Amino acid sequence: MTISYKISPASLHAHIFHVSVLIKNPSADGQTVYLPAWIPGSYLIREFARNIVEIRAESAGNAVAITKSDKHSWQAEVVKGPLEIHYSVYAWDLSVRGAYLDQTRGFFNGTSVFLAVQGQENTPCNVEIVAPEGKEYKNWKVATTLAARNAKQGQFGGYQAANYDELIDHPVEMGEFSQISFKACGIPHDIVIAGRHQADLKRLKKDLKQICEYQIRLFGEPAPFDRYVFMTMAVGDGYGGLEHRSSTALMCNRDDLPLAHETQIKTGYRQFLGLCSHEYFHSWNVKRIKPAAYAPYDLSQENYTRLLWAFEGITSYYDDLTLVRTGLISQQEYLDLLAQTITGVQRGNGRTKQSLEDSSFDTWVKFYRQDENSPNSLVSYYTKGALVALCLDLHIRKQTQGQKSLDDVMRALWLRYGKDFATQGEGVAETAWEALASEVSGLDLKSFFDSALRSTDELPLQALLAEFGVDWQMRAAVSAADKGGWLDKVLSPSNSLGVRTSNEGGFVKLSHVLDGGAAQKAGLSAGDLLIAMNRLRVTSGNLDALLASQPTNGEVEIVAFRRDELMHFNVHLQSAEANTCGLRLTSGSNGGNITSADWLLN
Incomplete structure (x- = not known):
């Protein structure tokens, strides 16, 4: 028994996908179907069901009543035979999270377009991806890591998934796109x-191959997938990424x-x-090594965990570390990036009010809803989590005289939780991550984690980096564009308003006013x-100069609009x-017992 989906780019100019789902064995009580409220990897309730613009049901050619039962669910009346549901999805979300369709391309995540069949989430799924009509679309192709059923790779046709969770974890790109392939540790990419x-695809292939092979070997061959695809949308101004299993x-x-x-x-x-x-x-850290709170996901509501620092923060630590370990950037370039991360954390007073565990737990209402x-x-x-990962790595290396590192912890997590996740489905319990780190390192790490994760204490970055031969400089920014980095000559601090600004209609807008400024x-x-x-x-071009022209710690009169009212401030x-x-x-x-090169390169 399978659940069969069909998705068609039906109206490219109106940005509409038509989707149908055939349920061969609907519930005897009336089948409920629903669309996820969020997508794994992006921790915000997004209400994808709002984009369903029409829906109907039928059985044996006869109309079947279908009624919305809550914000993302519908229930069909009882039928004796197979039930087919047809619906249209508005797709105009130019991001990595949703669905998009126009005459240039189509893209979708399954969470935006495929209704789940309540009670049959573990049933195998077939999906037919249909090409748009019209000769102008004859060169459109498909990119996805969904397993082919009767479609050839890169073509429209039939695909399949073992269950609903797998179905929604393979996004689909369609259109005319550039494509280049390589193998990393024998795995097609x-x-x-x-x-x-106008990208140099050969250069991109060469550089990504180094990244992929390093990470595969870090956790141990073979890779946890048979094929991998980097789906990239190039735009004039945009940035983002969302992970999937392959x-x-x-x-x-x-x-x-x-x-x-x-x-x-x-x-x-x-x-x-x-x-x-x-x-x-x-691919390893969160898709297969994952919090117990996500094993399995409940896509109808928030899933709370205090471990996102380990899954996003540690990943943020290894992303740039991989670049220096593969030789794509120099050690100094890596330290410049690290300095920018430290600067970003230090410039927010939130670090003195919210612990890292609380930040993880509150992601649903704070991090993804910033104001x-x-x-x-x-x-x-992400950023403080990366710095905690750095501190943990250096602490373990120092205390074990270089015999152990965070690499060993990650490999142990993979062997215990990730490698067999597809068959065992065991996630990392809230206290298990710290316990495993102590077990692998042979160290009592409780005081480290209490301070780093459950308090707002400053991290021991300066002391640890000094042990590994890294000089530390903390100075005032020289301009609004200064994101961090070493200066051979440090100037006296300039005047500051304690604000962050943006441009709005030719005016300097205060986007953020910082505490105590x-x-x-x-x-x-x-x-x-x-x-x-x-x-x-x-x-925006003269604000720094105006401030610099004033006496140190002097007083100025500022005139500003608040809403439509002119106001004066001393x-x-x-x-x-x-x-x-x-x-x-x-x-x-x-540095000390472990050279800086040892830390940065292995």
Whole structure:
């Protein structure tokens, strides 16, 4: 017995997929079907069912009443034979999370388009992916890691999945796209790029092959999939990624992709490689080694865990670490990236209010719903989680004289929880991650985890990095564009308002007003539009210069619009906080017992 789906790009200009599902053995009480409320890997209730614009049901050619029972569920009346449900899905979400359709391409995650059959989630599924009608679409292809049933790879036709969970974990790209293939540790990999671009695909293939082979060998061959696809949408301005069991959906700026004449790794390309590295690492860490709260997922509601620091934070640690260990970036380039991560965490007062465990638990209501006060109220389990992973790695290496590391913990997690997850389905209990780390390292790590995860204490980054031959610099930012990095000459701190800004209609808008800063103390608020400082017009191009022209810790008059009201503020300027980090390898020193090269390269 199978559940059969059919999906057609029915109206490209209206962005409509038509979908049908044939249920051969519907419930005797009236079959309920539902669409997930969220997609694994993106922890926010997204209400995908809102995009179903019409739905009907039939059995043996006769109409069957189908009634919505809650925000994402429908129930059909009792029928004696097979039940078929037809519905249309509006697809205009240009992201990695939803579904998209126009005359240039189609893309969907199963969570956005395939209704689940309540009570039959473990039933095998067939799905027919239909090509759009019209000769102008004759060159469209399909990219997915769904198992083929009668379709040839890259073509429209029949695919299959062992159950609903597998069905929704293989996104589908369709259209005319670039594609290049390679093997990593003997496993076929494809790179698919939709959208206009001029990428050097051979360069991209070479670099991604190094990333993939390193990570496969880190956990141990063979890889946990038979084939892998990097699905990339190149746009003028966009960024994002979402992991799946044997593929990832990515979005990047087309200018970030490598060009044939470029020999160095530019900043945007380095960021893109880091994104690919991050999502690929998730093939192990979260897709197969996963919290018990996600084994299995309940896609109808929030699934709470305090372990996201380990699954997103540790993945964020290894994404850039993979780049330096494969030689794609230098050790100093890696330290610059690490310094930027430290800077990002230090510039948010939320780190003094929210613990990392609480950040993980509250992701549903805080991290994915950030607002103007977020820097003052939350800390990211991605960025601070990565720094905790770094501290844990260095702590283990130091205490074991280099005999153990975080690599050993990750391999042990893979062997105990991930390798056989498909058959055993055991997730990591809330306290089991820490217990396994202590077991593998042979160390009592309780005090480390109590401080790093359950308090708002500052992390011992400076001391640990010094042990491994890394110099530490903490200074004031030199401009709004300063994200961190080592400066040979540190200037005296400039004046600061304690704000983050954006442009809106030619005005400087206060996007965030930071706790304890000059702006907050004077009564300025997020959303205010700056007009003038001491009777001189404020622009995004001159704000830093206007502040620098004032006496240190002086007083200025700022005129601003709040809504449509003109307001005046007397602001006592403050010196910019020393919250910008720089790192470099200690000159002429390899650090303590373990050299910096040992840490960065293996």
